[in-house]
Amino acid sequence: MSTAKELAQDVLKAQxxxxxxxxxxxxxxxxxxIAKGLEDCRTGQMIExxxxxxxxxxWQG
Structure with a gap:
């Protein structure tokens, strides 16, 4: 598993x-x-x- 620093470096290198x-x-x-959304999908943390x-x-009142 990559660390947060490694993931940030990957994004930086792509810029x-x-x-x-x-x-x-x-x-x-x-x-x-995107990573958080994918993790939510994997763990079933979704709503219809x-x-x-x-x-x-x-929210709109």
Whole structure:
């Protein structure tokens, strides 16, 4: 299993030389969100689309 530092280095290596700090941070965050989503799928931490729709409607007031 890769460490967080190794995963961050992989993302950094994939960026172009002229990437801005903001672009790098966005890519690191995106990579983490994808990894978290995949882990949630593997562990069954999901909800049905209808439940998510219901929650969003509650947030909207």
């Amino acid at each position: 172009p030389e002229d990437a801005s700090y903001e672009e790098i941070m966005r890519e690191l965050a995106f990579d983490r969100m 689309n209808s439940e998510m729709e219901h929650r969003i409607r509650q």
